[in-house]
Amino acid sequence: MAQAIRMALHYAEEHLGVTDIFGEDVGPPLGGVFTCTQGLETTWNSPLDERGIIGTAMGLAMAGARPVAEIQFCDYIYNTIDLLKLAGNTLWSSNGQWNLPMVVMTPVGSGIRGSIYHSHSFDATMSHIPGWKTVMPSTPLDAYGLMLSACREQNPVMFLIPKALMRVKGDEPIPGEPADEKQLSKMIDAPLGDRSKWKAQWPELSDAAIPLGKAKLVRQGSQLTVVSYGRTMPLVKKAAETLAAEGLDAEVLDLRTLWPYDWDAIVESVKKTGRVLFVNEDTEVTNFGEHLARRVTEKLFYHLLAPPKVLAGKFVPGIGLADTLEAASVPQQGDVDAAMRALATMQP
Amino acid sequence: MARDAKKLKPVKEFKPLITKSDELPLDPERLRFMHETMVKARCLEERLIAMYKSGHGYFWIGGPGEEAFNVPLGMLIKKGQGPAFDFCHFHYRQSATLLAMGEHPLGAIRQMKNTATDPYSGGRNFAGHFSKREWNIAPVSSPIEVQYAMVCGTALAQKRLGGDSISIVTGGDAGTAEGDFATSLVWSSRPGEELPVLILVTNNKWGISTPYGQVQGVERISDRGAAFGMRAKTIDGNDPISAYLELKEAFEYVRTERKPYLVEARVSRLYGHSSASGANFVTAEADCLALFEERLDQHGVRSKDEAKRLRQKYTEEFAELARQAKEEPFPDGGTIWNHVYAGEPGKDPLAD
Numbered sequence: 030m031a032q033a034i035r036m037a038l039h040y041a042e043e044h045l046g047v048t049d050i051f052g053e054d055v056g057p058p059l060g061g062v063f064t065c066t067q068g069l070e071t072t073w074n075s076p077l078d079e080r081g082i083i084g085t086a087m088g089l090a091m092a093g094a095r096p097v098a099e100i101q102f103c104d105y106i107y108n109t110i111d112l113l114k115l116a117g118n119t120l121w122s123s124n125g126q127w128n129l130p131m132v133v134m135t136p137v138g139s140g141i142r143g144s145i146y147h148s149h150s151f152d153a154t155m156s157h158i159p160g161w162k163t164v165m166p167s168t169p170l171d172a173y174g175l176m177l178s179a180c181r182e183q184n185p186v187m188f189l190i191p192k193a194l195m196r197v198k199g200d201e202p203i204p205g206e207p208a209d210e211k212q213l214s215k216m217i218d219a220p221l222g223d224r225s226k227w228k229a230q231w232p233e234l235s236d237a238a239i240p241l242g243k244a245k246l247v248r249q250g251s252q253l254t255v256v257s258y259g260r261t262m263p264l265v266k267k268a269a270e271t272l273a274a275e276g277l278d279a280e281v282l283d284l285r286t287l288w289p290y291d292w293d294a295i296v297e298s299v300k301k302t303g304r305v306l307f308v309n310e311d312t313e314v315t316n317f318g319e320h321l322a323r324r325v326t327e328k329l330f331y332h333l334l335a336p337p338k339v340l341a342g343k344f345v346p347g348i349g350l351a352d353t354l355e356a357a358s359v360p361q362q363g364d365v366d367a368a369m370r371a372l373a374t375m376q377p
Numbered sequence: 378m379a380r381d382a383k384k385l386k387p388v389k390e391f392k393p394l395i396t397k398s399d400e401l402p403l404d405p406e407r408l409r410f411m412h413e414t415m416v417k418a419r420c421l422e423e424r425l426i427a428m429y430k431s432g433h434g435y436f437w438i439g440g441p442g443e444e445a446f447n448v449p450l451g452m453l454i455k456k457g458q459g460p461a462f463d464f465c466h467f468h469y470r471q472s473a474t475l476l477a478m479g480e481h482p483l484g485a486i487r488q489m490k491n492t493a494t495d496p497y498s499g500g501r502n503f504a505g506h507f508s509k510r511e512w513n514i515a516p517v518s519s520p521i522e523v524q525y526a527m528v529c530g531t532a533l534a535q536k537r538l539g540g541d542s543i544s545i546v547t548g549g550d551a552g553t554a555e556g557d558f559a560t561s562l563v564w565s566s567r568p569g570e571e572l573p574v575l576i577l578v579t580n581n582k583w584g585i586s587t588p589y590g591q592v593q594g595v596e597r598i599s600d601r602g603a604a605f606g607m608r609a610k611t612i613d614g615n616d617p618i619s620a621y622l623e624l625k626e627a628f629e630y631v632r633t634e635r636k637p638y639l640v641e642a643r644v645s646r647l648y649g650h651s652s653a654s655g656a657n658f659v660t661a662e663a664d665c666l667a668l669f670e671e672r673l674d675q676h677g678v679r680s681k682d683e684a685k686r687l688r689q690k691y692t693e694e695f696a697e698l699a700r701q702a703k704e705e706p707f708p709d710g711g712t713i714w715n716h717v718y719a720g721e722p723g724k725d726p727l728a729d
Binding site for chain 2: 049075076078080081083084085086087088089090091092093094096111112115119120121122123124125126127128159160162183184289324328
């Protein structure tokens with residue numbers, strides 16, 4: 030996925046007018062702690078100052094530039110919340126005068142044993158900040174396509190990257206990507222050691238933008254709807270296969286864009302199945318899944334065969350380092366399997 | 378017991394570069410424009426306060442007492458839209474600057490009354506929270522010092538463009554305690570990547586009710602520039618001639634050198650922080666307008682009678698504008714969905 034983001038940013042530099050890709054360690058030689066920005070033309074290293082990063086992105090957007098700013102881990106974005114609120118209300122408070130075409134990308138979530146300050150989620154908090162569009166891909170192809178759309182937006186876009194999926198290879202290739210992954214790596218991964226003379230050899234990429242606000246139907250099913258995004262998405266997909274062997278037929282939606290989200294897709298699916306589970310890993314109190322569950326309850330009550338459910342992270346102050354602590358804090362494969370099975374078979 | 382506030386030394390002790398208070402080194406026409414704009418700004422703020430006090434607005438905040446600094450500032454700005462012109466990242470005490478740039482006072486009055494016709498926010502924001510994209514005036518917002526985090530973004534675009542446009546940021550002394558002030562110093566002075574930013578601080582010695590000297594130990598805020606190798610100075614913001622000449626020097630440096638300059642101006646706060654503290658005239662602080670009128674009269678540039686007539690004229694004019702604004706409608710409640718996203722029709726996203 031890191032390579033997909035890099036290729037999308039290259040495409041955006043070449044074709045979509047992106048002028049600045051910046052943040053802590055984003056420029057050479059490192060190209061980002063997850064390598065998402067290696068080999069790009071417009072990258073630069075910023076001071077270690079998250080508020081400066083968001084503020085500068087806002088200023089650049091005001092002056093007609095098109096920035097993509099990175100916050101190295103979403104754990105460190107919290108001191109910028111009022112600037113994120115400002116970016117989200119600048120158009121509104123000026124009664125339509127100032128729009129801010131800017132992208133902020135940041136790795137989120139657990140899965141790398143990142144302990145208390147490299148495991149935070151940010152989707153629930155972000156869903157409390159109006160005026161932004163928020164995306165969270167679960168596959169490299171989606172990351173590529175959503176980034177292209179984000180870089181075309183006239184409004185601020187928060188691009189959440191599930192860090193557990195940063196190194197996954199997608200089932201579907203990015204148009205133009207060489208089939209051989211070693212070849213791709215040779216072309217666009219910076220070499221170890223001296224990189225001062227290295228230049229990326231970009232494949233011929235094409236525009237495979239995925240519109241914001243459109244969910245992906247990952248699996249068709251008839252007995253249960255599961256809506257997820259980010260790290261938990263592959264878990265849901267696998268659980269659906271497991272359950273299929275048990276004769277339980279789950280429909281799976283990857284929301285992909287959290288705001289504005291694809292309500293129509295949820296309605297269509299829940300009307301068909303009558304059962305819905307929302308899965309994500311942010312803390313479960315005032316979780317984004319709770320909003321979805323409330324809306325489903327209010328709007329689709331008479332279509333439901335069972336109460337809408339939310340499976341999310343435990344409401345604890347952090348995710349502990351030990352494997353056992355992380356596993357106890359955020360949904361794992363077994364939790365997803367169990368939650369889906371329970372809801373699919375729940376009887377009044 | 379609270380620690381005694383350390384008293385700031387008067388600015389005169391810092392040997393301003395240019396001022397000689399016994400001379401008027403500007404042409405009379407410019408001086409008269411400067412004075413008239415200061416009068417306008419004072420009358421406008423007093424009208425806004427009167428509106429607040431008579432129930433025609435919920436909250437007042439503004440900059441009466443800072444006219445001697447804010448008017449010269451407006452006179453030096455290259456206004457226009459886009460990076461080829463100056464960008465203004467202001468706080469909420471800048472009405473005099475807008476008037477000096479040529480803005481009509483009716484907009485400020487409409488914003489006070491939160492009418493749909495308010496040109497800055499359509500009735501959404503407080504008085505003094507200007508926004509005017511045609512002139513690169515970024516939306517003023519209430520959180521203190523956030524504008525200092527944004528100013529380097531516009532300056533970076535300007536530096537790349539070439540030309541002589543600059544980014545200007547204003548705020549008060551209290552806000553310099555925020556990290557965003559440090560952000561503007563750090564980001565504008567990256568070695569080899571210096572940015573054309575004019576960093577301004579109006580030091581009125583107060584943060585609402587807290588004296589500056591009680592909570593900050595930096596004697597001169599401009600001294601903080603030295604650590605970043607940037608030009609910096611403290612000037613007398615109560616003297617419009619001095620302020621004009623000192624600002625002009627700073628503007629010219631930033632325009633031509635494409636590097637930052639930090640200017641601290643010592644100013645008065647004549648009606649308190651905001652309506653929350655009563656918005657009553659303070660007699661204990663120097664009134665820059667009265668002092669300037671004394672000098673103009675002495676030098677035969679404008680008599681006290683003439684100054685008085687101007688004051689009367691604008692007082693009446695703005696009272697009339699306020700009467701006009703009072704008749705204008707508030708924004709329709711249904712408009713709250715407008716301008717959440719650019720390029721998209723406003724609608725309730727949860728309405729089915």
